[in-house]
Amino acid sequence: MTYEPTIIAFLCNWCSYTGADLAGTSRMKYASNINIIRVMCSGRIEPMFVLSAFREGADGVLICGCHPGDCHYHEGNYKCLRRFHLLQKYLTQMGLNEERMRLEWISASEGKQFAELADDFTEKIRSLGPCKLKETAETLT
Amino acid sequence: MEEIRIGVYICWCGTNIAKMVDVEDVARELSEMPDVVIAKDYKYMCSDPGQDLIIKDIKKHNLNRIVVSACSPRIHELTFRRTLENAGLNPYMFQMANIREQVSWVHDDRIKATKKAKALVAAAINRIKWHESLDKRTVSINPSTLVIGGGIAGITAALELADTGSQVFLVEKERKLGGNMAKIDLTFPYLNSAQQIINEKIDRIEHHPNIRIFRNTVIDEIFGYIGNFNSTIGQNGTEAELKFGNIIVATGLKSFDPSGIKNYGYGKLPDVITSLEFEQMLLNGKILTKEGKEPANVAIIHCVGSRNSDEHEYCSRTCCMSALKYANQLRSAIPEVNIYQAYADMRAFGKGCEELYCSTSRKDVMFLMFDQQKDLPVIMEAKADDSCKMVIEMNEKLSGERIEIPADLVILMVGLEAQDDAKELARSVGISMCGNSFFMEKHPKLDPVATTTSGVYVVGNCQAPKEIPDAISQAKAATARIMATIKQGEVEVEVITAEVNEDICCGCKTCIQVCPYTAITFDENNSVSVVNEAICKGCGTCGSACPTGAIRSRHFTDNQILSQIKGLMSKSLELNEL
């Protein structure tokens, strides 16, 4: 059987989740490996959420928020961006390839961009192969 | 703790979901999850029988949590929350799994789509165990309304509201009121006078006791939330502090500037003018070339700046009919003039419009078709011995011939596009824009005048190009919505605010620094942070920044999201292994 990665995507309610919905209403097709979890703002996405996704066995984590300047709460996405950079370093230290996590801005009208991103990221994760974090953590404990 | 009893409902959405997701299989499999009392699939969950099914089950099986797996929560979350309320449950004991917009409509492999649907529903089931009852929060509504933009849409909305006795603040960027309608002579399809209609309305608005007009004014920043907005407006060196409960955005669109299309020579050839400039001629009562002569040949070119990937892909919707209007006006002003309509496709939908097309084509008007995508006509100066001033070369699509049209006056039917400051305005009122820079409505079909920001409405052209009757209908629709909230005196607002656990808070003030709304203050006596719930908008930023975990983001708590992740992953991995 071919390897099918599991990807968790955290999307902010106002722009990105609406953009993903638009991909649906426009009947665009993308990889079914992307599983979306909605948060009100990308600023709500805690490092713990991302780490927990990997810990539970996700092969990739996608984070989407409104474009800079467009956050429904003014600047949640800047906070998210700052945290993202710290998290990238942390993942590398944990031995994870930092490319397993991606941050992109998707506006409410960018259904097409979301569908393309979903496919592109899925292919990236597929090429990286399964993430071993869950197994490693389980053997250690 | 009370026993958790979950009801799970998988919607077919007719065939929308059922054709790509095996809904029965999803229901069967998830009925086996712990704490799930029943799991059912049904044709249309949002229909009355669908909602009744939930209500009956809640009563019969003593359910205390409901998961509906259907369309996007952005469409029906509120519907189902109300269903729960009708059954006597707290509306927040509800979670949706989006298996239409984010599964059946975007995937084309039924097995994979069904698998993903199962994982998303499992995530919702796992999350809902951590849901808790939240109390409704209502805020009072300030009965004043801010209307931004004084075109026909803004004026109509202002009058409508003011006539019910409410205060209206109308802010107009220009000195003159009336927008585009004040710049046109007659209106299609019945050729009524635009001036007569708009001037009567401007006159009423200027003398209305409940309307305060701010001319030459733009809005800088708006604070607050539905029912309780405020803004400081600067005008003539003085500042006014305005308070209002709702906002109507009616900033319209501006005409496309055709200088960039080199085929048309606008700005270089003196007798190539825009439709808006032709309206001015009509208003002045004289159709003349720059040399002061009556034109013998007039060409009207459609779709300038519209329906072309180099400019705007959309149709500006009003120009085809305006072009026909001009043909009629030209025919009556200069009976013997030759009129040429160079069009791409004739769009004559709407009441009275096809009729206008038919009657105009009987008035000796030449209709010539060109390819708007690949082959625009070219306007050139005529040779000295030609009897006309200009010649338009084009490949006529229907005959397949290359032709030359003589012209003394060329009218470019310029499209409509976003105002230059549209983006800044969207930011200051907190609304989104679509790809073509029109303001985005809450839902294109179900909620076309509201926006995703409660208390903010978009009407008229700023939402998309449209003719005057549609702009007026939208204005009236928005005012009806606002009047309903004013009448009730209060509205329900989201309860998903943040909360500080004082026992855990270490007083580091990190949350105060990150909150975009200064909703958090510091209680010096107890050395802890306190959230002001009336100001908090529930973005959750403070919750993710707090180092001690003292902040709970209601309805998006750590436990809720972490269990959602866990539920999703374990189902997904379990199914992968099969």
Ligand SMILES: Cc1cc2nc3c(=O)[nH]c(=O)nc-3n(C[C@H](O)[C@H](O)[C@H](O)COP(=O)(O)OP(=O)(O)OC[C@H]3O[C@@H](n4cnc5c(N)ncnc54)[C@H](O)[C@@H]3O)c2cc1C
């Ligand atoms: C040449 C031409 C001919 C037309 N002919 C017809 C016709 O015959 N029949 C018909 O039905 N329709 C016609 N239309 C379309 C018609 O003009 C529009 O449907 C109508 O004007 C839309 O009204 P509106 O109030 O939404 O926008 P507008 O008329 O565009 O008014 C918007 C107002 O908002 C103001 N504004 C913009 N930004 C701000 C800001 N940031 N702050 C404050 N104020 C702001 C503007 O100055 C303007 O006064 C024609 C359009 C054009 C261009």
Ligand code: SF4
């Ligand atoms: S209304 Fe007619 S002229 Fe205007 S953009 Fe649409 S098709 Fe072109």
Ligand code: SF4
């Ligand atoms: S960030 Fe957390 S610990 Fe620090 S003051 Fe705010 S609530 Fe207290």
Ligand code: SF4
């Ligand atoms: S949730 Fe957002 S708005 Fe509310 S207090 Fe926290 S940071 Fe401020």
Ligand code: FES
């Ligand atoms: S609301 Fe989209 S990033 Fe803040």
